[in-house]
Amino acid sequence: MLQAGVLKIAGIIVLFAIALALPAIAPDPATTNIAVFTMMYVGLATAWNIMGGYTGYISLGHAGFFGFGSYTLGLLLAHLGVAAGYTPFLLVPVAGLATAVLALGIGWFALRTRAATFVIVTIAFMFMLQLLAENLVGLTGGGGGLGFPVPPWSGDYFNTPYYYAMLALATLALGISWRIRRSKFGLGLLAIRDDEDKALAVGVPTRAFKLTAFVVSAALVGMIGAVYGYYVTYIYPQFVVDPLIGISMVLMVFLGGLGTLSGPVLGALILEPAQLWLAYNYGASRLYLVLYAAVFLAVILVLPRGIVPSLTVLIERRRMRTPPAAPAPQQAVMP
Amino acid sequence: MTLVLEAAVLGVLTGGVYALMASGLTLIFGVMRIINVGHGALVVLGAYLSFAASRSLGMDPFVTLVITMPVMFVLGLVLQSVFIRPLKTDREALSVLVTYALALGIEGLLGYFFTANYVQLKAWYDTASFPIGDFRVTYVYVFGFLLCLAILGVMFLVLYHTTFGASIRATMLNRTAAQLIGIDVDRVSAVAFGIGMATAAAGGVVFGITTAFNPGSHYDLISRLLTIIVLGGLGSLRGAIVAALIMLVSEDITAVVISPVWASFVFFVILVLVLLFRPQGLYGVRVRERI
Numbered sequence: 001m002l003q004a005g006v007l008k009i010a011g012i013i014v015l016f017a018i019a020l021a022l023p024a025i026a027p028d029p030a031t032t033n034i035a036v037f038t039m040m041y042v043g044l045a046t047a048w049n050i051m052g053g054y055t056g057y058i059s060l061g062h063a064g065f066f067g068f069g070s071y072t073l074g075l076l077l078a079h080l081g082v083a084a085g086y087t088p089f090l091l092v093p094v095a096g097l098a099t100a101v102l103a104l105g106i107g108w109f110a111l112r113t114r115a116a117t118f119v120i121v122t123i124a125f126m127f128m129l130q131l132l133a134e135n136l137v138g139l140t141g142g143g144g145g146l147g148f149p150v151p152p153w154s155g156d157y158f159n160t161p162y163y164y165a166m167l168a169l170a171t172l173a174l175g176i177s178w179r180i181r182r183s184k185f186g187l188g189l190l191a192i193r194d195d196e197d198k199a200l201a202v203g204v205p206t207r208a209f210k211l212t213a214f215v216v217s218a219a220l221v222g223m224i225g226a227v228y229g230y231y232v233t234y235i236y237p238q239f240v241v242d243p244l245i246g247i248s249m250v251l252m253v254f255l256g257g258l259g260t261l262s263g264p265v266l267g268a269l270i271l272e273p274a275q276l277w278l279a280y281n282y283g284a285s286r287l288y289l290v291l292y293a294a295v296f297l298a299v300i301l302v303l304p305r306g307i308v309p310s311l312t313v314l315i316e317r318r319r320m321r322t323p324p325a326a327p328a329p330q331q332a333v334m335p
Numbered sequence: 336m337t338l339v340l341e342a343a344v345l346g347v348l349t350g351g352v353y354a355l356m357a358s359g360l361t362l363i364f365g366v367m368r369i370i371n372v373g374h375g376a377l378v379v380l381g382a383y384l385s386f387a388a389s390r391s392l393g394m395d396p397f398v399t400l401v402i403t404m405p406v407m408f409v410l411g412l413v414l415q416s417v418f419i420r421p422l423k424t425d426r427e428a429l430s431v432l433v434t435y436a437l438a439l440g441i442e443g444l445l446g447y448f449f450t451a452n453y454v455q456l457k458a459w460y461d462t463a464s465f466p467i468g469d470f471r472v473t474y475v476y477v478f479g480f481l482l483c484l485a486i487l488g489v490m491f492l493v494l495y496h497t498t499f500g501a502s503i504r505a506t507m508l509n510r511t512a513a514q515l516i517g518i519d520v521d522r523v524s525a526v527a528f529g530i531g532m533a534t535a536a537a538g539g540v541v542f543g544i545t546t547a548f549n550p551g552s553h554y555d556l557i558s559r560l561l562t563i564i565v566l567g568g569l570g571s572l573r574g575a576i577v578a579a580l581i582m583l584v585s586e587d588i589t590a591v592v593i594s595p596v597w598a599s600f601v602f603f604v605i606l607v608l609v610l611l612f613r614p615q616g617l618y619g620v621r622v623r624e625r626i
Contacts, residue, residue, distance in 0.1 A: 058428050060372075060435075109607055112614045116370050116569055119431055120561040121610065123372075127558040128603040135596050243554060247435050254432060286451070286550070289443025296436035300429055301421055 019167055023160045032159035034276055036166055036231060040224055041272040043170035044245075045252040045264035046177050047220035051213045052250065053259035054186060056193035057111075059214075061122030062221050063246030064129040068102055069095040069222030070229030070240040071133060074146045077230075084149035089165050092226045099222025100215050107214040111207065114196070126241060133237035145236035148229060162231045169227065173220045178261055180213075189213055193259070221249075248275065255299045257308030266307055271295075341470040342591045346584030348476040349545070354579035355483035356538035356556075357563040358490065358572050359531035365507040365570030366527035369419060369430035375557030376438035377532050381407055381539025382548055383445055386456055396456040396540050397482065403540075404533045411532035415525045438553055445550035456543040479541030486537050487576070490530070494572075503527060507570060555599075562602045566609050568619025577617060581605070 018025075022035055044066070052058050072095040077088055110121045133140045140146060151158070180186040188209045191199035200206045229235050252271050257263030275292060282288040303310060360374045371377075381403055388399040418437065422429045455461075460474035494500040505513040506523045514520050542548065542556070563582055567574025582602055590598040609616060 056428075058431065060431065109610050112610050116364070116368075116427055117565055117614070117616075119370060119428075120565050121606070124558060124562050124565075124603060124606050127554075128600070131600055131603075135600070244439075247432070251432065254429075286443045286446025289439050289446065291443075293436045293440030293443060296439065297418060297433060300432050300436070301418070304422065304424060304429055 016171075023163055027156065029155055029159055032163055034273055036159050036163045037276060038268060038272040039163060039166035039170050040228060041249060041252060041268035042265050043166060043173045043224045044221055044249040045256070045268045046170065046173040047217050047224070048249045049217075049253045049259065049264045050173075050177050050180060050220075051217035053253055053264070054180065054189035054193060055210055055213055056259075057114075057210065057214070058119050058250070059122040059217075060119055060243075060246055060250065061124075061126035062218065062249060063241055063243055064106075064122075064126035065099050065103060065218040065221045066225035066228070066245055067133065067235075067237070067241035068129060069099045069225030070235050071140055071146065072098045072222070073226035074148050074229050074235060075139070077149060078146070082149070084151040086161065088149070088230050089161070089227070092165070092169075092223050095226035096219045096223035099225075100219035103215045103218030103222075104211070107211045107218075111210050111214065123243075126243065126246060130237050130241040133241060140237070143236060145234055145239075146229075148233045148235075150233050162227060165227045166224065169220065169224050174261070174265070176216060176220070180216075181261055185209060185212070190259070248272075251296055251299065254306055255303065257306030257310075260306070260308045263306055263308040337469045338591045339588055342587040343584055344467070344470075344472065345476060346587035347580060348472070348480040349587070350580035350583035351480040351483045352538055352541045353559065353563060353583055354576040355487055355534050356542075357560050357567070357575040357579050358487060359534035359538070360560050361564045361567065361570055361572060361575040362490075362503075362527055363531040364564065365572075366503060367419065367430075367524045368427060368510070369434070370427070370561070371434045371528075371531065372431055372557060372561075373434040373438035373441065373553075374531070374535060374560055375553030375555070376441040377407070377535040378539040378542055378556055379548060379550065379553045380441050380445065381532075381536030382456065382543030383449055383454075383539075383550075384536065385540045385543060386449075386454055389456060396458050396544055397478065400482075400537055400540055403536045407532040407536040408529040411529035412525045414532075415528035416521075419528070420521060420524070438557070442550045442553060449550065451549050451551065453547040453549045454543075455547045456540065458544060461544050475541070475544050479545070482537060482541065486534060490534070491572075499523075499526075559599070559602060562606050564616075566605060566616055568616030571616070571618035574616055574618030 019039075023032055026032065026035070044062075048059070048062055073088065073091060076082070076091050076094060080091075082088055082091065106125050110118060110125065113121055134142055136142070137144075151161075153161070180189070188199065188204040188206075191202075191204050192206050192210060196206055225240065229240060248271070249268075252267030253264045254267070255263075255271060256265065256267030274295065278288050278291050278295075282291055356374070356378055360371055363369065363371045363374070384403040384406065385396050385399040388394055388402055389396050392399075414437065418433050419430060422433065458475070460478060462473060464471040464473045466472075492500075494503060502513065502518045503523055503526070505516070505518055506520050506527075510520055513523075546552075559582070563578045564575050566582065567576070567578035582605060585601045585605065586598045589601045613619075
């Protein structure tokens with residue numbers, strides 16, 4: 001068992017080292033561009049999983065928080081007159097904080113409902129945020145969009161700071177997710193997923209726990225949205241409050257394994273490059289959406305439980321089938 | 336005042352159309368316990384089918400329903416048995432994803448065949464109007480309202496006065512019990528999905544005559560339809576109809592009293608109020624549901 005643990009830690013260190021060194025290994029801008037988006041989705045899927053995976057409350061509206069974080073940073077930069085460069089990254093936590101406050105409000109309403117109604121309510125709130133971004137022209141620029149200051153970095157280097165910002169946020173999300181999974185709070189969340197009424201009956205403060213998970217998950221998504229806005233330098237309502245971004249993170253979690261720690265990472269590492277490849281090769285025609293939908297359906301219908309849980313079951317079964325080493329010599333006694 | 340009255344009349348007329356679309360959605364939820372996030376895309380698909388039929392065959396948009404409704408019904412049977420029936424575990428969550436994927440696929444296919452340009456169904460009554468008191472009402476709204484009323488009437492007749500309708504209602508009440516007394520719930524589910532799609536086709540025609548649409552129009556539609564069925568109470572047909580009327584009348588009145596850009600916002604305001612005072616919706620039963 002100990003050996004497996006050491007192996008696991010070594011594996012994580014190697015993976016993290018590769019992630020850290022990636023811009024040096026593959027400095028080509030086309031590759032680092034893919035790396036930025038992939039790392040972004042590693043963070044998004046992990047953050048979404050904290051709510052959706054642990055508590056079982058499926059939010060399809062996280063794109064709303066993503067866009068809100070984006071807009072918050074953009075407006076902060078514009079009103080404070082912050083110059084392009086590294087300083088905007090320091091304001092990302094402010095966007096996260098603002099998103100947390102918003103999520104507290106939305107969660108307070110949305111979490112009065114359960115299951116199917118909750119799903120619908122999150123979708124509705126997402127469209128409400130999109131409409132607000134569209135209609136509050138004086139604040140957000142409405143459909144005309146909002147520009148970010150563009151950093152003066154060269155084309156070869158441009159993606160690198162964003163990559164590390166996304167990596168930092170993904171690591172933060174993973175750290176929080178891991179910490180929660182091993183805490184009493186995390187146990188409470190899993191209890192809510194399994195049976196909310198029983199959890200409440202045994203004294204889990206379900207409402208406070210759900211709301212906390214929702215806020216943490218949304219704040220992380222908001223911060224990632226903020227970096228994204230700065231990266232793409234120009235945003236408009238339908239572009240950042242994009243239902244497709246919201247559903248992509250959910251799909252990645254389902255592909256990797258709902259409620260697992262490594263599942264969302266795996267899902268993002270597989271799906272986002274695939275998605276970008278599809279967009280690059282078929283993006284011009286609308287066939288891109290059809291292919292994406294086909295991948296989507298295949299994932300759900302073939303692997304409804306996700307890769308990590310399916311693999312775990314497979315390994316467990318293998319272990320059960322191979323008899324342990326000790327009892328084997330008994331056969332020798334037989335004549 | 337006349338403006339407000341006019342808006343209210345228009346709200347009732349368009350409310351009838353939304354009532355039809357939303358009742359298909361709530362019927363699907365009631366029978367199968369799935370949220371069909373693709374319902375908006377199905378309405379848009381219906382509108383495009385009618386568009387293609389009326390353009391190539393020179394038919395009146397309403398007459399194309401003779402073709403599109405059966406086509407959509409059969410397509411519904413197929414989609415349900417291929418994509419939704421295989422879901423065994425975690426149905427409620429997975430079905431959201433599957434129907435979302437269907438919506439994306441339909442959007443992509445429509446974009447491929449019809450491009451992303453906006454189109455609108457044409458008919459002699461799309462802008463022609465007649466006077467009522469101080470204002471004029473466009474014919475299409477009245478025709479659309481009557482059509483939807485007729486289809487809703489047929490739906491209620493089937494549901495409440497046929498044996499098959501009884502088995503649909505039984506499945507809505509208690510799926511397991513319905514199965515136990517020998518109802519083929521898979522068949523009922525497929526037919527319910529087919530009915531939902533056929534009503535989406537009918538709603539799509541009226542939507543397509545009154546609004547310019549493109550393959551991406553389904554997002555706006557689905558957010559409205561979902562809000563309506565939450566207000567009405569998930570799975571309640573009566574609720575969907577009442578909620579559609581409330582929503583559309585308030586929306587149209589807001590458009591004239593405040594501003595058209597804030598009209599859709601009313602949906603969300605009403606939704607928040609519902610969540611505050613009656614999370615189960617107008618006609619919903621407070622069930623202990625679990626994902």
